[in-house]
Amino acid sequence: MSAIIVLxxxxxxxxxxxxAMAIASIRMFVGPRAQDRIIALDTFYIxxxxxxxxxxxxxxxxxxxxxxxxxxxxxxxxxxxLAKFLMRGEVIE
Amino acid sequence: xxxEAADLPLPAAIAxxxxxxxxxxxxxxxxxxxxxxPTFYERIHAPTLGTSWGIGGIMLGSMIFFxxxxxxxxxxxxxxxxxxxxxxxxxxxxxxxxxxxRDRTEKNPKVPAKQTGNP
Numbered sequence: 001m002s003a004i005i006v007l008x009x010x011x012x013x014x015x016x017x018x019x020a021m022a023i024a025s026i027r028m029f030v031g032p033r034a035q036d037r038i039i040a041l042d043t044f045y046i047x048x049x050x051x052x053x054x055x056x057x058x059x060x061x062x063x064x065x066x067x068x069x070x071x072x073x074x075x076x077x078x079x080x081x082l083a084k085f086l087m088r089g090e091v092i093e
Numbered sequence: 094x095x096x097e098a099a100d101l102p103l104p105a106a107i108a109x110x111x112x113x114x115x116x117x118x119x120x121x122x123x124x125x126x127x128x129x130x131p132t133f134y135e136r137i138h139a140p141t142l143g144t145s146w147g148i149g150g151i152m153l154g155s156m157i158f159f160x161x162x163x164x165x166x167x168x169x170x171x172x173x174x175x176x177x178x179x180x181x182x183x184x185x186x187x188x189x190x191x192x193x194x195r196d197r198t199e200k201n202p203k204v205p206a207k208q209t210g211n212p
Contacts, residue, residue, distance in 0.1 A: 009110030
């Protein structure tokens with residue numbers, strides 16, 4: 001019984017997160033400007049991170065947590081670098 | 094080490110399911126708002142729904158699941174939660190400043206001019 005409840009909730013949550021990723025990628029294609037695309041990328045990787053954590057709950061493995069942590073850290077650096085590029089026109093001054 | 098969902102007691106399973114669905118729903122609402130809102134400065138607010146309670150709900154669900162399944166306190170998901178909570182305002186602040194800078198450079202009439210001098 002509890003396996004059915006948890007696995008159903010994990011499946012629905014994964015569908016919702018994939019839908020959120022699809023919406024973020026639509027915004028990434030539509031634009032209209034560079035800052036919109038960067039925020040879409042930010043939303044996209046955060047949703048991917050949440051999707052990995054739900055995979056971890058679904059399969060019962062702890063290894064997915066570490067992948068999610070790495071995605072979170074790299075995504076932060078990427079977004080900051082892109083924002084800096086928009087501000088100054090170069091990343092390393 | 095694999096933990097089976099079938100080993101969970103029923104109240105813990107219901108709590109895990111509730112928190113997972115809460116987090117995923119709020120993330121989806123944030124994404125929809127991100128698509129629907131008209132201007133950039135309004136759009137920047139919507140994804141924070143996913144980075145506050147979206148992260149919070151799913152991390153709480155995961156913490157309850159692994160703590161109950163392995164019968165000890167497993168709270169390393171707090172790391173992701175704290176990290177995202179700290180970094181999201183930084184990135185969005187930087188992006189909003191960059192967008193404002195670009196709009197002012199283009200003399201966009203919809204953004205306020207730069208404040209100069211003492212108030």
